Amino acid sequence: MSQATLTRPGGPNTDEWRPSRRGHGHPWLTLLAVALGVMVVGLDATVVAIANPAIARDLGADFAQLQWVTNGYLLALAVSLIVAGRLADRFGRKTVFLVGVAGFAVASVAVGLSGSIEMVIFWRVVQGFAGALLQPASLAILRNTFPAEKLNMAIGIWAGTSGLAIASGPIVAGLLVENASWEWVFFLNGPVAAVAILLGLWVVRQSRDPDAAGSFDLPGVGLLSAALFSLVWALIKAQEYGFGDILPLGFFAGAAVLGTAFILRERSARHPLMPLGLFRDRSFSAGTVLAMLGFFALFGSFFFLTLYLQQVHGMSPVDAGVRLLPMTATFIVASPVAGALTARFGPRPPLVIGMLLTAVALFALSRIGVQADYLSLWPWFIVIGMGFGMVLVGSTEAIVGNAPVHLAGLAGGIQQTAAQLGGVLGTTIFGTLLATRVGDVLLDKLTGAGVPAEMAPGLAAAEDYVAQGVAPVPPGAPQPLADAITTGSHLAFMTGFQTALAVGAVIALLASFAALLVRRGENTTAGAHAGI
Secondary structure, three states, X not given: OOOOEEEOOOOXXXXXXXEEOOOOOOHHHHHHHHHHHHHHHHHHHHHHHHHHHHXXXXXXXXXXXXXXXXXXXXXXXXXXXXXXXXXXXXXOHHHHHHHHHHHHHHHHHHHHHOOOHHHHHHHHHHHHHHHHHHHHHHHHHHHHHOOHHHHHHHHHHHHHHHHHHHHHHHHHHHHHHHHOOOHHHHHOHHHHHHHHHHHHHHHOOOEOOOOOOOOOXXXXXXXXXXXXXXXXXXXXHHHHHOOOOHHHHHHHHHHHHHHHHHHHHHHHOOOOOOOHHHHHOHHHHHHHHHHHHHHHHHHHHHHHHHHHHHHHOOXXXXXXXXXXXXXXXXXXXXXXXXXXXXXXXXXXXXXXXXXXXXXXXXXXXXXXXXXXXXXHOHHHHHHHHHHHHHHHHHHHHHHHXXXXXXXXXXXXXXXXXXXXXXXXXXXXXXXXXXXXXXXXXXHHHHHHOOOOOOOHHXXXXXXXXXXXXXXXXXXXXXXXXXXXXXXXXXXXXXHHHHHHHHHHHHHXXXXXXXXXXXXXXXXXXXXXXXXX
């Protein structure tokens, strides 16, 4: 039996005098518990894309329903992260984290047991809410557990664990779908979450904001959730209809109105959901923008590189996942390295270097052609992985490290929200640029590849498929015609691909200048009562 001693946690945001069992509050064991919880969300980020075709076949889902398997999760996650972070500050980071892990595990198993696409979508929404509970709380737990000189390394390992899950997701999911069934892609989360819960119950120390006992800002919750929902929904619809369509424009306008109302509410609330004084800190604000831009570049490029490998080069999902391992594996290594650099020099150097590396890699990849061999790709995958690892760790430290300790949960929610919005913006804007450019050049590329002039306009109407890398070859087409259609379609796709990545490179380069505004976080309770 482990001995219990009477100890006092080392800060004002942890529970006071109480018995401490062996391992309770141990920083590295706490990091392990938190990392396992975050791993289930990281796995889910990539396994669903691999499982979607099998889900559609088994449950008879159409394309719109299949989109909701992803969009329902994304919407629930995006609108809940900041609120979940504030809940963690008020009711206890350990409690909210463990509830989130348990909820995510239950929802994952329920997805696998679902007998209809409607139930899959419902439980994916539940997964989104549960994921929102555990992610900000995990960062807040680290902030309240590690001393200042160790926090950056802990964040680096935390990020590397998430990268490991994201990297292994496509391969694990491919093997499970091919050798078992798509349900096991979701069942996999159960045992990982169970270990995280048991370890978390034993080692994680409770912490909360001692000033959060007042009434909860329910009007602020409603306004912020509605604003984020409108923004994310507008981005989702912009992928389908384009940014100029009245539907996404209406939701963008609604997001602006609701966001303004939220700001006005927070300025007058006695117990604001999000103290606006946080954003007066230049480093905090710059870190939030850089987190968004880092995920913008990663998710935008990752999504279309996957299409390039699968549709243009004809790889299976598992093969494409293996080919992308240099990117994801380097990210796993880069995150702890970035944590060490941040601990020594502050977040500014990793952020500047990371954004410059991202810009160089995206520009180099924007020069590749249809027949580019893998030897010309993988070095740039490594550069992207290194750049993203630097940006993620540096921006997270800039946000969490420059927020008061008592608002660590809220800071984690803001970081995660910025990341989610950046990912949606990346796939949306890259996709819009690619699709627009494909529409501009498709007819010329088809006729230039040898498609008869009288046939090309009809094929050009399938530009939406070509923007996904698919060649619209009619059934029974003669081989020479099929080859011409494939060549022209792939050339058009690559034109859009090159344009999107070149724009991403320019944005990453500009972001490297914004990174110069960031300074080292103090990781103290200073500011807790200074109007923040």
